[in-house]
Amino acid sequence: MTPLRIGIVGSGFMGGVHAEAWRAAGSPVTSVLTRPGGSGAELASRHGARLTEDWDAFLDGVDVVDLCTPTHVHAEQALRAARAGRAVVVEKPLARTAAQAQDLVETCEALGVPLLVGHVLRFFPEYARAKEVVDRGDIGTPAVLRLSRNRSLPAKDGDSWFLDDAKSGGLVLDLMIHDLDYAQWVAGPVTSVYARSIRGSRPDADVDHAVALLRHADGAITHLEASWAHPPAVFRTYLEIAGTAGLLQSDSDRTAAVRPALRDPSPDDAVPLPGSPMSRSPFEAQMRHLLDVLAGDAEPVVTPREALAAVRAAEAAVESIRTGRPVLLPLEEGAR
Amino acid sequence: MTRIGLLGVAHLHVDAYIANLRAAGADVVGVTDADPVRGRQWAARYGVSWFDDPDALLAAGVDGVVVCSETSRHRPLVEAAARSGVAVLCEKPLATTAEDSAAVVEACRTAGVPLMTAFPMRFSPVMRDGVAEARSGRLGRVLSAVGVNQGQLPMAERSWFVDPTLSGGGALIDHVVHLTDILRWLLGADPVEVYAVANRILHGQVVGVETGGLVVLTFADGTFASIDSSWSRPERYPTWGGMALELVCERGVLSLDAFSQFLTVYGGREGDLAWPAWGSDPNQGLVDEFLAVCSRGIDPSVDGEDGHVATLVALAALESARTGRPVPLDAARSTQTR
Structure with a gap:
């Protein structure tokens, strides 16, 4: 079988991460689409990929389109690739709005085009193992979940799309969505979301931090925390699932196996984060899985409907932050 | 020696308070409970005199009481203590209804007795x-x-x-x-x-x-x-x-x-x-302060209003x-x- 020709759109931080992961998974990127004057040339040359600025030429040369672009253009670009019959990989979140995400999911279903969403948290080994342990019944029925993702604000240029809520969706759609997806994976569809954020309640403060309480259709409740308010060099994740037969916890403060601590960090240096290196990175595991799905050897771990449900829950959290009221989510839409 | 009565042994914290009270040198005058079987057993286990009802214990002469009954039974016990003019340390929450909680605070305020909420x-x-x-x-x-x-x-x-x-x-x-x-x-x-x-x-x-x-x-x-x-x-x-x-x-x-x-x-x-x-042990600090409330008349740092809210x-x-x-x-x- 001829290897899949994988094209990346978007050559920022996540484009680079995905390209490395495709290579590690044994299917290097063959094409990079860049804006005129964009930064794709460096990525293309690093991976020996063809560089183009033309969408049609790009689509002609690829089987799979991997979108690592800013969130607000995901839907439009994914529709373009899907209508050209290309399999679509989208970095999370699936789209900037639930309406866009729903349109995209329905279009890809109608066209019969694979739509694969990069909720890479499901491939982080502690999160994947926790899901296995729960599914095996080791801790019984999940009842109360706690999922936290606390870090410093990613270093970005002031004019970056990432810092513009209209484009990125902000803290909830960019960061909390990891755990919104994970919570629904473990405890089932969410039926109500109540959330608060510093940006929403204390607009004069220049940090953001959000908390959300979820109710799941099967009765479980979840506490979510996402933060960009921590000092540099903090990236702490915490996972707790209390079940009828046991309690499961995973705390990155305890599992980080490599902990650099500079005696005299230069202000110009990026502050190193603690890490837990794996022989196979979560991104590589994700890409290996996507290759299996595209070869017809596996069902996707993240279905398009689940990725849509994550965007819906995130949008509900944003609405709750705005209104101060819990937002109810109709079950049939999330669970269909 | 500060004389303390225990009104109820339902709340498990009473097991700790008895040790805290003795460590602080208080005289634990006696104990009563709505359930005499449970109450007598507890009294025997901890070597405290048993009283058949709160009024008898209050009549024995105490400077303060520790209310550790079931939450729904706090109110009449606090009201009885307030009528006797003694200081009250009440377990949390103060009551099972807003009305009873307000009444607990009001009873002590009206009687002019200090009310401390057990927030160790x-x-x-x-x-x-x-x-x-x-x-x-x-x-x-x-x-x-x-x-x-x-x-x-x-x-x-x-x-x-x-x-x-x-x-x-x-x-x-x-x-x-x-x-x-x-x-x-x-x-x-x-x-x-x-x-x-x-x-x-x-x-x-x-x-x-x-x-x-x-x-x-x-x-x-x-x-x-x-x-x-x-x-x-x-x-x-x-x-x-x-x-x-x-x-x-x-x-x-x-x-x-x-x-x-x-x-x-x-x-x-x-x-x-x-x-x-x-x-x-945070309980020791709580009990020490309550004894000072009883003996020296200081204001509790965590009072009935705190418990009520x-x-x-x-x-x-x-x-x-x-x-x-x-x-x-x-x-x-x-x-x-x-």
């Missing part, structure tokens, strides 16, 4: 240092807080905790008050709104009250704080539970863990894994979990007149 975490050196740090201004304003105060199902000790007519509810009524009080102390403000979700999946076959509970409190300036009061620590967890609070502030983050001061012991006599604590918050959490809507807390619901 005010006397935790960890919490005291943490609150001092937060209030020092070094971290800037507190913007948000995430608190946890989970525990084991308390039924193993005392079954009434899971009887809603006696306790008022389950996990929400049992533990929400503690961090609510810490947050009020730390922020110097009362919450204005409460939202909560709850469920009964853990131990759902055994008890009829909520065992999972998550709460968000909102304050007037926009500060918000979450509290996890779930009975989510399994029976074989190395300790009863814990309390921790992480504050997101303008200039950084402050993490407090009131029960992190323990050793880890593997394969010892206490089991495969044990956490013997070496932290200070925390009780209202816990009751609002129950209401919110039931209705699915945020519950506003207005000042009119408070008994505050100062």
